[in-house]
Amino acid sequence: MIRLDNLTKVFDTPKGAVVAADHINMEVPRGEICILLGPSGCGKTTTLKMINRIIRATSGKVFLDGEDTTGMNTQDLRRSIGYVIQQIGLFPNMTIEENITVVPRLLGWDRTAYKKRARELMDMIAMDAEAFLKRYPSELSGGQQQRIGVARALAADPPVMLMDEPFGAIDPINRAVIQDEFLKMQAELKKTIMFVSHDIDEAIKMGDRIAIFREGKLVQYSAPDDLLSAPRNGFVESFLGEDRALKRLNLVKVREVFSDEMGSVKPDDTLETALSRIDDFGYQNAILMVNDRGEPAGMITRSVARTTRGYCRDHYQTAPPVAQLDDDLRKVASLMFANDTTWLPCVDARGRVCGHITQRAMTHHLGSRYRSRPEDSAPLRSQPETKE
Structure with a gap:
């Protein structure tokens, strides 16, 4: 144009x-x-x-x-x-x-x-x-x-x-x-x-x-x-x-980096079930609890699940912040630093949990671009090289 x-x-x-x-x-x-x-x-x-x-x-x-x-x-x-x-x-x-x-x-x-x-x-x-x-x-x-x-x-x-x-x-x-x-x-x-x-x-x-x-x-x-x-x-x-x-x-948007694998429990699940899923899916020794609509409702920690009996609905902690799929990674990194965590659950436009994003995945995504740098990022038409 x-x-x-x-x-x-x-x-x-x-x-x-x-x-x-x-x-x-x-x-x-x-x-x-x-x-x-x-x-x-x-x-x-x-x-x-x-x-x-x-x-x-x-x-x-x-x-x-x-x-x-x-x-x-x-x-x-x-x-x-x-x-x-x-x-x-x-x-x-x-x-x-x-x-x-x-x-x-x-x-x-x-x-x-x-x-x-x-x-x-x-x-x-x-x-x-x-x-x-x-x-x-x-x-x-x-x-x-x-x-x-x-x-x-x-x-x-x-x-x-x-x-x-x-x-x-x-x-x-x-x-x-x-x-x-x-x-x-x-x-x-x-x-x-x-x-x-x-x-x-x-x-x-x-x-x-x-x-x-x-x-x-x-x-x-x-x-x-x-x-x-x-x-x-x-x-x-x-x-x-x-x-x-x-x-x-x-x-970079969250949707480019997040994983759709996400373990969770429901409020009516037992803490024994929560402990088992923490072993399979847990991050930072905890598992996300979601409500019937699939929205984040709380967190169950390994220490609670291992030492307590009962149901998740009675022993959960506050749910962590969430990442929207269209958030950029700068916002996600800020949330992670502010909340001393290396992962966040991801939610779709309706607020339903659809996966998770980790600090490691973000680092790998950014680093992969440097490991495969383009040979040339020249302008669309040839331009004389500027000497230092």
């Missing part, structure tokens, strides 16, 4: 020519999010802004959906691309509705159509249309304004969106919420997005592909898992940080 062909920008300065973007070659498939990462001044924002000609390229071409944009009218090009920036850029003298519908009105949409679109987008960004559409930007919080900025970029339903650190100025709690909401929207809308960020964790969470820049050059362009497991050189490895193995926890 987006293809950059030897895209280059050279700035003339009093001290001579400065190459801000050096023959960038990239392809972003339709419906994917590509995150541009790198230190300040590395060329990522320059590359982004050349796509909609906020900065004009010195040489090279930009293709959108296979069409060379070189001959396109600049205003038409910009109106066909959604654009979100960190400073948001809402017009202070316009209502929220007027801000959202700027581009549809410029494109000549019917009044009924653009008003309807504004309400649809307010629902999409989880803001009450009745409460907010007639307000002005100064009456909204920073996080709310940022959501409106995203809605405005989506108003004319552009196939391509450019986002320049759109969540960078928002506090961590609201940023995580907005990121989650944006990913939910993206799952439905399937826009093709290029997204500048300084936050590696944000890039791993948000991106289908990540491009690492250095001194105007594209150093590595890979899927997040390939990037973390096989950094191309020392610069990429140091940029990702020494905890890059832990960062991969964000990328």
